[in-house]
Amino acid sequence: MTSRAAPSRRHRVREHALDEIQRTARRLLVEQGPAAVTLRAIAREMGMTAPGLYRYHSSHQDLIQALASHLYDELATALAAARDEHPASEPGQRMRAVCRQLRRWALAHPREFGLLFAKPLTDTDTAPGNAAHDPGWRFGGVILELMVQLWHRGGIHPPADLDTAWITQLEEVREHLAGEDVPLNVIYVFVASWARLFGAVAVEAFGHLDFALTNPEPLFEHTLQDILTALGDPTG
Amino acid sequence: MTSRAAPSRRHRVREHALDEIQRTARRLLVEQGPAAVTLRAIAREMGMTAPGLYRYHSSHQDLIQALASHLYDELATALAAARDEHPASEPGQRMRAVCRQLRRWALAHPREFGLLFAKPLTDTDTAPGNAAHDPGWRFGGVILELMVQLWHRGGIHPPADLDTAWITQLEEVREHLAGEDVPLNVIYVFVASWARLFGAVAVEAFGHLDFALTNPEPLFEHTLQDILTALGDPTG
DNA sequence: CTTCGAAAGTGAACAGTGTTAGCAATTGCT
DNA sequence: AGCAATTGCTAACACTGTTCACTTTCGAAG
Structure with a gap:
């Protein structure tokens, strides 16, 4: 139960992934408009697949x-x-x-x-x-x-x-x-x-x-x- | 070539269809939001299929x-x-x-x-x-x-x-x-x-x-x- | 009145979307 | 070392816009 106080490496990489999602989504928004901010596009840009994003956002x-x-x-x-x-x-x-x-x-x-x-x-x-x-x-x-x-x-x-x-x-x-x-x-x-x-x-x-x-x-x-x-x- | 001046029944039913598309699309917009204004939904409400709408609008x-x-x-x-x-x-x-x-x-x-x-x-x-x-x-x-x-x-x-x-x-x-x-x-x-x-x-x-x-x-x-x-x- | 051609609508198909379920692998803690 | 949570994958479903080939309908010209 040290995970609450300590950053616990896992938390860090998770935060990093969350941040990369944000940055990728925003880049797609800016470069190609709101319609381009799609789960699959974000995942594609990050080198992963769409369902994987559900580990970070429920929808x-x-x-x-x-x-x-x-x-x-x-x-x-x-x-x-x-x-x-x-x-x-x-x-x-x-x-x-x-x-x-x-x-x-x-x-x-x-x-x-x-x-x-x-x-x-x-x-x-x-x-x-x-x-x-x-x-x-x-x-x-x-x-x-x-x-x-x-x-x-x-x-x-x-x-x-x-x-x-x-x-x-x-x-x-x-x-x-x-x-x-x-x-x-x-x-x-x-x-x-x-x-x-x-x-x-x-x-x-x-x-x-x-x-x-x-x-x-x-x-x-x-x-x-x-x-x-x-x-x-x-x-x- | 009388179709230019005379309304020619066909034009009338076409105008009527165009009007029904407008009214249906607007109803969907009002009742369910912009995302609900989809070709298939409009066609469904009108009792036809989506590709048929392409006779009235190119996209x-x-x-x-x-x-x-x-x-x-x-x-x-x-x-x-x-x-x-x-x-x-x-x-x-x-x-x-x-x-x-x-x-x-x-x-x-x-x-x-x-x-x-x-x-x-x-x-x-x-x-x-x-x-x-x-x-x-x-x-x-x-x-x-x-x-x-x-x-x-x-x-x-x-x-x-x-x-x-x-x-x-x-x-x-x-x-x-x-x-x-x-x-x-x-x-x-x-x-x-x-x-x-x-x-x-x-x-x-x-x-x-x-x-x-x-x-x-x-x-x-x-x-x-x-x-x-x-x-x-x-x-x- | 017959014939012909444009117009209207259909079903199948393709690529794309959000989303869920089930499975494999990695990772960290005990 | 082993257990369990986390992470990511593939496959699949229902939906979207769009195109293509096909049938049906119907108005008009011979």
């Missing part, structure tokens, strides 16, 4: 979800790294860097972005979901945390009147902000900003601006400025 | 694209109907109705919306595309037309300075606005508004607000108000 969907979870982590790490490029005393600059990094990651990895965020309506559901410990919160938390810090700085002018129907909903969101006693109408601003940021990135990453613009970056910068103004940090 | 992808094209038409018709609920003398009210209808359609038909707009990153590409006569322009044109009419009303305050890199891009967009000599910086406002509208609808339709809100309608109304303000019609 094709399980493998895809593991890949999605891994990508959520990568995105969260990238956002945190961008955040740490600026001092904690400047939450506005941090937020700017994080939002730009979110866009950059989405544009640099469109297939991965699609797997994470264009999937609730597709076959295999890899969406963030609702549970507290969901992989989606790992990267969402980075942004929400910065929003809370921006709120502490003051400058947010939340709407005075709030539809009563929102109260219950926003209270649930507040649960995720451990300990922070953020007013509900401020959380409303958070959600609105989140939606706008995500909408801007998604529309661009999904290519729905290609018909008009080959370089939508200035448009995104304008949107980003709006978002930060709403969050009380108009310094550009 | 599975071709059938899906035909379905997408049909859905673009339906959406365009729905938007036009919402537009016509208000007099042409009130382009602001018309725009409001069209935007609300776009959101309503997306929420009422999430699977269809996903087929149309979440697909560039998926297997079968059913995105609008760039060509002038693309099905995507059928519904996009409804919105752009209203934007032009709002511009004629005045009230748009476009940015004075415009990045030179945008000029070429926006000139291409202007080509689609037959005859209208819209200034480029006004077209910039069009594109920005389009992106914001689409981002708001897409984020909500893809379920990325479910974690926070069970009823994001007030948030959309707020966004819509912002959009119309940018387009020079702040009357709510």
Whole structure:
């Protein structure tokens, strides 16, 4: 029963195999699209056969979800790294860097972005979901945390009147902000900003601006400025 | 050679068969998701076999694209109907109705919306595309037309300075606005508004607000108000 | 009215998919 | 050394898109 504490060589090679599966699956996704990420193709690339993969994932969907979870982590790490490029005393600059990094990651990895965020309506559901410990919160938390810090700085002018129907909903969101006693109408601003940021990135990453613009970056910068103004940090 | 002008019974039954394929494919999409829209399933539902469908569509992808094209038409018709609920003398009210209808359609038909707009990153590409006569322009044109009419009303305050890199891009967009000599910086406002509208609808339709809100309608109304303000019609 | 040809649909077949069952071999722990 | 878990394989089943050869149907021209 030493296997629990000690890495136990077997665990190591298993971890290595799991990692190779992830890397192979992702490579197929990037190079040939989602339809190419098939059990047999992954196995072929790894020099083994498809049923062997069932020793590592209980199904094709399980493998895809593991890949999605891994990508959520990568995105969260990238956002945190961008955040740490600026001092904690400047939450506005941090937020700017994080939002730009979110866009950059989405544009640099469109297939991965699609797997994470264009999937609730597709076959295999890899969406963030609702549970507290969901992989989606790992990267969402980075942004929400910065929003809370921006709120502490003051400058947010939340709407005075709030539809009563929102109260219950926003209270649930507040649960995720451990300990922070953020007013509900401020959380409303958070959600609105989140939606706008995500909408801007998604529309661009999904290519729905290609018909008009080959370089939508200035448009995104304008949107980003709006978002930060709403969050009380108009310094550009 | 009378078959060109006259409907010629054969054409009629063929049209009927094509229509039944569309309806069956859509029903499968709605009831069981995109993965269920398979040639054999469609044929089974219609009481025939899969190869028979090749008399109507050259491939599975071709059938899906035909379905997408049909859905673009339906959406365009729905938007036009919402537009016509208000007099042409009130382009602001018309725009409001069209935007609300776009959101309503997306929420009422999430699977269809996903087929149309979440697909560039998926297997079968059913995105609008760039060509002038693309099905995507059928519904996009409804919105752009209203934007032009709002511009004629005045009230748009476009940015004075415009990045030179945008000029070429926006000139291409202007080509689609037959005859209208819209200034480029006004077209910039069009594109920005389009992106914001689409981002708001897409984020909500893809379920990325479910974690926070069970009823994001007030948030959309707020966004819509912002959009119309940018387009020079702040009357709510 | 007969004949002819295009159109529509079928069944068989091929390569590919996810998945399961059963078997062989390697590996690590006692 | 021997036991048992782990790992991977082959074979097989049901499904997918697609092609081919064949039959049937049906509209139109002689």
